[in-house]
Amino acid sequence: MFEKTTRPNRRQRYLLDNATIRLLDDQAEIERWNDLIRTHHYLRSSNVAGKALRYVVEVAGKWAALLSLSSAAYHLKARDSCIGWEAWQRRQRLELLPTAAC
DSSP states (O other): OOOOOOOOOHHHHHHHHHEEEEEOOOHHHHHHHHHHHHHHSTTOOOOOSSSEEEEEEEETTEEEEEEEEEEOOSOOHHHHHHHTOOHHHHHHHGGGOEEEOO
16 A cells, blocks of 8 residues: 655765755856756756746755746636635735746
């Protein structure tokens, strides 16, 4: 029923213990982030919808992973009914919901 879990090995433990996540606010770093996404992401695009926050995961000062959060979809029937929002509530609160973009 449950999958067997394993503990991280020594290398994985090092990475987990030494990883930091940092919000990018420097335009040169944001351009680097965009270039890496355009080069390595399967969609080959760094475009995100709406407002976006771009993050880098660093290990020992080196970029190890990229991620971003962007504006949530304006209309998403399943989400809105699950949350129980009325239209006026969605307008007021939508900006509080991030969406994983990359």
